[in-house]
Amino acid sequence: MTTAPTPTPTADWLRLDQQICFSLNAASRAFGGVYRVVLKDLGLTYPQYLVMLVLWEHGDLPVKKLGEHLRLDSGTLSPLLKRLEAAGLVRRERSARDERSVEVRLTEEGTALRERALQVPRRIATATGFDVDEIRELRARLDQLTEALDAAAVEETPGRGA
Amino acid sequence: MTTAPTPTPTADWLRLDQQICFSLNAASRAFGGVYRVVLKDLGLTYPQYLVMLVLWEHGDLPVKKLGEHLRLDSGTLSPLLKRLEAAGLVRRERSARDERSVEVRLTEEGTALRERALQVPRRIATATGFDVDEIRELRARLDQLTEALDAAAVEETPGRGA
DNA sequence: CGCCATTCAGTTGTGTGCAATTGAATTGTG
DNA sequence: CACAATTCAATTGCACACAACTGAATGGCG
Incomplete structure (x- = not known):
């Protein structure tokens, strides 16, 4: 569905963006806790x-x-x-x-x-409720995200691009 | 492969744990950048x-x-x-x-x-290199993670349970 | 050899994050 | 109404992050 038209109104983009940074921030701080x-x-x-x-x-x-x-x-x-x-x-x-x-x-x-x-990682892993494969999967996604964001940051910064 | 035995030595847990918190931290800071x-x-x-x-x-x-x-x-x-x-x-x-x-x-x-x-979200979304579905998927995973971590933090803290 | 650009750790200033405390205001209870 | 418990914003103290700068040390180049 929504194969071609519906050009995604700006308000939807804003909401989506909000969610992703919210989620990442929240997860990071929850880990910190x-x-x-x-x-x-x-x-x-x-x-x-x-x-x-x-x-x-x-x-x-x-x-x-x-x-x-x-x-x-x-x-x-x-x-x-x-x-x-x-x-x-x-x-x-x-x-x-x-x-x-x-x-x-x-x-x-x-x-x-x-x-x-040495006992710390086990307690943390338990706290996530994720199994080894789920963690690996998530880690891969996050690394992919980081790589893309870093590349974009360099391009967005005038005067830092190489 | 590695279907059953190999009981995951402690050192491996440590490494895995390191990666997940590294990745989350890095992604969060990359977003910040x-x-x-x-x-x-x-x-x-x-x-x-x-x-x-x-x-x-x-x-x-x-x-x-x-x-x-x-x-x-x-x-x-x-x-x-x-x-x-x-x-x-x-x-x-x-x-x-x-x-x-x-x-x-x-x-x-x-x-x-x-x-x-209003123009910010589009630029950010572009910078991630992810499409809408990938972002939604990742967000869901992160929210799931946050929920589990929050619950665990409450249990781990003696005197804050309930 | 002498000079200049670069590298490296440290410092300063600003802005979060969070625990713990403070003090004012409100609510619940008798 | 009086009093204790709770709620709320603000403050204090500590610990990151990061940009910008400082100053010492190094390396390259003529």
């Missing part, structure tokens, strides 16, 4: 947990690389890493080879925290 | 645009109702609404019937802005 509860035991916020995940998986990294993995810049990471350092989970050390760069290293305490974090 | 560019002409941020959408659709509302539509509390809305008021788009007036309540009303300027905002 669940993580907040689950991570309280570990003394981590959700973004801090993401940083620790990257470090646990890839080992010590300069701030720049960390930012590439997480799509975050130094404006966000610098204060966050300071808090992780204050909590004793990481150290920050100027690289000897390149004094501009700062290496983020896991402390023993930071490494040890991984054991306690 | 596109909206930032598109909304700059209107002088609105993305959350401010969401508030305006609700007001355009439902008319004047008390802060409380606004928060219910957007899942935001007064801690977020109060300063945001002050900025919208400073921009001349809304007025805030104590309700005569209930002095606790503050009515958020569109000014003429705020109402007029809707005309210029």
Whole structure:
């Protein structure tokens, strides 16, 4: 139905757009709420947990690389890493080879925290009520969306297109 | 393949969990980036645009109702609404019937802005690269996810159940 | 070698998000 | 009517995000 005519009035577009950004926002914040509860035991916020995940998986990294993995810049990471350092989970050390760069290293305490974090994913997965295939499917869709949006953002920004 | 055994080692769960929260986060921020560019002409941020959408659709509302539509509390809305008021788009007036309540009303300027905002959804929809059905499908999945996460958050929080 | 563009982390300023608290207003109950 | 519980907006404190800028360090190029 609606194969050809009915040129989708502007008001409908607006509504649809509203729904998609609403839904994404709501889902993101709902995730944040669940993580907040689950991570309280570990003394981590959700973004801090993401940083620790990257470090646990890839080992010590300069701030720049960390930012590439997480799509975050130094404006966000610098204060966050300071808090992780204050909590004793990481150290920050100027690289000897390149004094501009700062290496983020896991402390023993930071490494040890991984054991306690291992139970987090199961609790989160349970909370979603989704099974493995559904999660994979959704993830693929979201990544596809992100890719398209990033490409569009570059094109929309006058002066940033390449 | 992998029909029955392979009981999914813990490390895999962790990886999967990482991906889903990464993806959702990334998509949300990518949306933010596109909206930032598109909304700059209107002088609105993305959350401010969401508030305006609700007001355009439902008319004047008390802060409380606004928060219910957007899942935001007064801690977020109060300063945001002050900025919208400073921009001349809304007025805030104590309700005569209930002095606790503050009515958020569109000014003429705020109402007029809707005309210029009508072109936003099309640009966003184009940027996603998704067609109407794909968006609807994704939205449904996300709402389902949000519902499950909210329910789980209530259960996980000791002392907030019921 | 000297200079300039680039790279990198950090800082500043603005704007959310959310928990917790405050204080005024209202409602329910006796 | 009086009093306790509740509702509501605002505020405070903390933690992201991100743009714009700063300053130190590096690398390329003549």
